[in-house]
Amino acid sequence: MNYSMIRFILFRLLRIMGTLFTLPLIVALVYKEYDSAISFLILAAVCFVVGTIFTIKKPANRVIYAKEGFAITAVAWIAVSMMGAVPFVITGTIPNYIDALFETVSGFTTTGGSILTTVDNIEKSVQFWRTFTHWIGGMGVLVFLLAVVPMADGYSMHLMRAESPGPVVGKIVPKVKDTAKILYIIYFGITVTEIVCLIISGMPIYDAITISFSTVGTGGFAVRDTGMMGYSLVSQAIIILFMALCGINFTVYYFLLNRKPKEAFAIDEVKFYLGTMLISAGIIAFNVYRSGCVTDPRLAFHHSLFSVASIMTTTGFCTLDFDTWPMLSKLMLVVLSLIGACAGSTGGGFKFSRALIVIRNARNELNFIVHPKAVKRVYMDGHSVEGTTVKSVTAYLGIYVITFIASTLIVALDNFDFQTTVTSVVATLNNIGPGLGMVGPTGNYSQFSYLSKLVLMFDMLAGRLELLPIFVILKPKTWRR
Template sequence: MNYSMVLYILGYILQFESAFLMLPALVSLIYQEEAGIPFVITAAICLVLGIVFTHKKPSSSTVYTREGFVTVALSWIVMSIFGAIPFVWNGDIPYYVDALFETVSGFTTTGSSILSDVESLSHASLFWRSFSHWIGGMGVFVFIMSILPLMGGSTINLMKAESPGPSVSRLVPHIKDTAKILYGIYLAITLLEIVILCALGMPLFESLLTSFGTTGTGGFGFRNDSFASFSPAIQNTVTTFMILSGINYTFYFCILSRRIKDAFRIEEVRWYLFLIFASVGMITYNIRPLYANTRDALRNAFFQVGAIITTTGYSTADFDMWPALSQTILVTLMFVGACAGSTGGGMKVSRLVILFKTIRKELSLIIHPREIRKIRMDGHVVEHSTLRSTNVFLVIYFILLMLSTLIISLDEFDFTTNFTAVVSCLNNIGPGLNRVGPAQNFSIFSPLSKVVLIFDMLAGRLELFPLMILFMPSTWRKK
């Protein structure tokens, strides 16, 4: 283990977090609030520690897979620990465990909250909650790699550890250029949504918060009813950008490269869009009696399907009151998630496509034992390492799901509440059902349960492996 390199990168992470923390301080200055002072103090602490960690460059700057996974996991933990401090110091969230839950929920783009009255928060805290979505959406390492050449070609191991999906590849030969392209697309989508929302009459501050949460597929609302009180035009705009943000960014790269046919050959994107439209059709039919007309039912169905499958978590309706069929479809979509290579969470459409193709292959081999069949995605053979990784991911996923549900059941809430709370956090969704539904929050849980759910949020955002590796003794050996 190259400890000096891990600390060196953590130093850069703290310096960037210091710069990020100054933005809510600036917002506080604009709105003439004192709530921004704790952000300045925390930023100063991060800056000092960051300088200490980076004052001497390590003799060996190579980052192997082990160092990459450990560094990414520790970086997200460190960012969350320091990012929670201003909430406590300015009094918006008095208890640190609650503040940590809210911060981790922000960085992991989960959107689950312990707050019952978000409208009472200061502008600085509201901005920091939503901006943390934007930081965590594409990933802080992708951002850093687009700016700083930290350690040459081995940065791919950092991107592999942080980027969602069963496999990670370069869009262009150099990883730094790939990072720039990804963040360029990410920024363009964000700015476009801000402009459209402002044009539709939403104030600039609210447009910023909405766009941070939408493109980062986060879901922190700044109104107690989330998006229920906004106009249909604004709701439809947010729906569109949620769905766009759940698409594999390779699709956009192909479009920009004028390879339109290649873009629409991406199998995962086709399945993703099919699942959305099929789910919307079934839910619209199911909830039609609850609304005055089909148009309202369709609009709410599209919004909630988009919010759940992309793991954004915004809401225009209390779907906890919808019929059982609609709730079941939404819970199923919580597991599915968005596309790999997007900002969305969940198991990812590509993993499920690979899983079903594997099942089909195994069933075929029972009938034709001598048959040689390769599993393909987008015309390319899926590597055995990817298949193995996908299978191991699913096993760890369901073990963690069961253990977490078991532990938080100590709080004696009903099974639906406990189960959907874990599913929501592990898949970075936001709301669940019953006592953690879209009209409720997670404040009901004990500190122990909140810590478990914090772990689930981090594990879900980092695709399980980076966080699990921290618990292996062999990870910390020098060789």
């Protein structure tokens, strides 16, 4: 284990955190929140100075292999979350550190589950930081590091693979640094576009910026107690569009920007993702309209599409309380939350690519029973999927199920109702935010015990990092030299 390189990268991240704290500092000054401004100034200075001092001397051995890549990723996310929780405590927004850490982990992992019972009275600068954590975590803190800090390209790929969502992660251009830059340019461009569209729709500038952070990062933190319900149908429609766009593999946008539409639209996962979203919205709209929950068929489809897009992309926004909808609609939303968005997007969940690989591999196994001599391969996008990828997806599914069962049993110690207990784990492990019951669209996680909150924080981190990095650091052998 290359400990010197781990320390070096962690202090690099601390320096970047210092830079990021200057943004809510500026917001605090704009809105004359001087106490919060002092807090953010001190944090920014401490992080930047300490990070700079401990990164002046570069490690002699800068080699990073897969083991270091996974370990650095997991430890970095934990460290960034612990530091990111400090503003909530020192500003008095969330005095209890465990609750503040829950809010921050939920922010960085783009989960969006909150322990806050109200957000209307939170200072603008703190609210900005809260939603900005979504934007930072959406593309990944280490991807940002790779984009701005020179590193050995052959080794930095291990960091990107450990942090990026999906069964297979590759470079869209020869160099990892250039890949990270391209991803962040696309990410920034989508964010700015949504901000402009929301402002044009009549949304206040502050709301447009913070809601765009939550939308593009597929996080779901709102800045009003009414959530998305208080905005116009036009604003909601814009949010639907950008939620759907950010649930798509960002490689698609790279192909489109380089005028390669055939490659962009040849991705199987995207076709199934968009098709599932529209069909599910249609079924739920019919069910909701027929049950009388929404009496206007156009509004029924609008709210159903919003909910489906929000749940599938694991954003977690809502325009209506879907916990009051018929059982079929609620159950469909839970199933969609398990699948999630596309690989290589900012969304969470199991991912459509994994689901397709599991389904196609199962089909091949059934065909093998009927035709034992037939040689069947799993195909995605017209290409054969390597056996190691199929194996890793199967292993991921096994770890996912074990994690879900173990977490549910521990959270059950709080003795809440069945749907609250189960969907709280589903919502955190898949980085969705809202579940059903006490953690529904109008609920929160404030009543859970500290033990349950720690378990749910573990699930949020494990879900965002695709399980393996978190479990790798729990193995003693990982830390042997």
